[in-house]
Amino acid sequence: xxxxxxxxxxxxxxxxxxxxxxxxxxxxxxxxxxxxxxxxxxxxxxxxxxxxxxxxxxxxxxxxxxxxxxxxxxxxxxxxxxxxxxxxxxxxxxxxxxxxxxxxxxxxxxxxxxxxxxxxxxxxxxxxxxxxxxxxxxxxxxxxxxxxxxxxxxxxx
Amino acid sequence: xxxxxxxxxxxxxxxxxxxxxxxxxxxxxxxxxxxxxxxxxxxxxxxxxxxxxxxxxxxxxxxxxxxxxxxxxxxxxxxxxxxxxxxxxxxxxxxxxxxxxxxxxxxxxxxxxxxxxxxxxxxxxxxxxxxxxxxxxxxxxxxxxxxxxxxxxxxxx
Numbered sequence: 417x418x419x420x421x422x423x424x425x426x427x428x429x430x431x432x433x434x435x436x437x438x439x440x441x442x443x444x445x446x447x448x449x450x451x452x453x454x455x456x457x458x459x460x461x462x463x464x465x466x467x468x469x470x471x472x473x474x475x476x477x478x479x480x481x482x483x484x485x486x487x488x489x490x491x492x493x494x495x496x497x498x499x500x501x502x503x504x505x506x507x508x509x510x511x512x513x514x515x516x517x518x519x520x521x522x523x524x525x526x527x528x529x530x531x532x533x534x535x536x537x538x539x540x541x542x543x544x545x546x547x548x549x550x551x552x553x554x555x556x557x558x559x560x561x562x563x564x565x566x567x568x569x570x571x572x573x
Numbered sequence: 574x575x576x577x578x579x580x581x582x583x584x585x586x587x588x589x590x591x592x593x594x595x596x597x598x599x600x601x602x603x604x605x606x607x608x609x610x611x612x613x614x615x616x617x618x619x620x621x622x623x624x625x626x627x628x629x630x631x632x633x634x635x636x637x638x639x640x641x642x643x644x645x646x647x648x649x650x651x652x653x654x655x656x657x658x659x660x661x662x663x664x665x666x667x668x669x670x671x672x673x674x675x676x677x678x679x680x681x682x683x684x685x686x687x688x689x690x691x692x693x694x695x696x697x698x699x700x701x702x703x704x705x706x707x708x709x710x711x712x713x714x715x716x717x718x719x720x721x722x723x724x725x726x727x728x729x730x
Contacts, residue, residue, distance in 0.1 A: 459616035
């Protein structure tokens with residue numbers, strides 16, 4: 417599925433950008449906007465990724481999350497390879513329209529992360545000391561739900 | 574408060590980066606990492622901002638959110654001007670260590686956004702049609718809790 421060149425105007429003013437009802441996303445120099453995906457039921461952050469204009473337009477149009485892969489330099493429908501689709505129940509945009517938040521219901525095993533875990537944020541950074549050679553990440557207990565090698569083979573996710 | 578040059582190693586391998594306990598954040602070409610701040614009690618996404626190495630180190634050390642302002646090109650302790658501090662109860666890092674998630678308790682009025690609202694994500698994008706001249710953002714009802722002009726004056730936040 418593809419769209420025409422998406423209709424995304426530039427905001428007429430700073431006030432319109434922040435207080436208006438016109439969708440005027442500010443894509444960066446690479447044509448991308450940051451997207452946070454959260455679980456629609458629990459609000460847990462699942463992943464952070466990027467969308468280009470086409471990915472944002474397709475997400476709006478289809479209600480299925482689409483992203484732009486910076487490593488593969490390609491539009492990417494989430495779950496295309498792995499079955500871990502994201503049905504989008506809400507899309508939000510932030511004050512200065514350079515970040516998007518989507519609330520999703522995961523398909524497949526419920527794993528949003530290419531490592532097989534539900535969330536990409538499965539490790540904690542300790543608080544209370546400056547970073548040092550002693551700093552050790554902790555694991556949250558979000559265990560892999562599938563074997564990434566079996567799903568993705570040798571390919572980048 | 575300032576730190577020595579923060580101790581942030583480079584991961585020895587892709588596997589160490591994603592499955593290890595070594596904190597090896599991948600700052601981008603501008604020396605920044607993306608940070609999502611969520612409300613510690615509700616999980617609601619409050620804002621998205623950036624940290625440089627010093628901001629991340631200070632956040633770890635003090636348990637108070639520090640960011641790097643791209644517009645002001647300066648380290649920024651959240652709430653320095655407005656009183657809307659963020660006490661950090663948890664820090665997480667994502668699979669490929671290029672994004673951080675912090676769980677925070679807001680100070681002041683509870684507004685994380687410079688517009689005076691609790692969350693920067695106070696507008697919704699409609700789902701079900703491609704973007705067009707008819708696309709209209711909705712407001713979530715997250716009303717401003719303070720007058721930004723009174724708090725920030727003519728300055729950038």
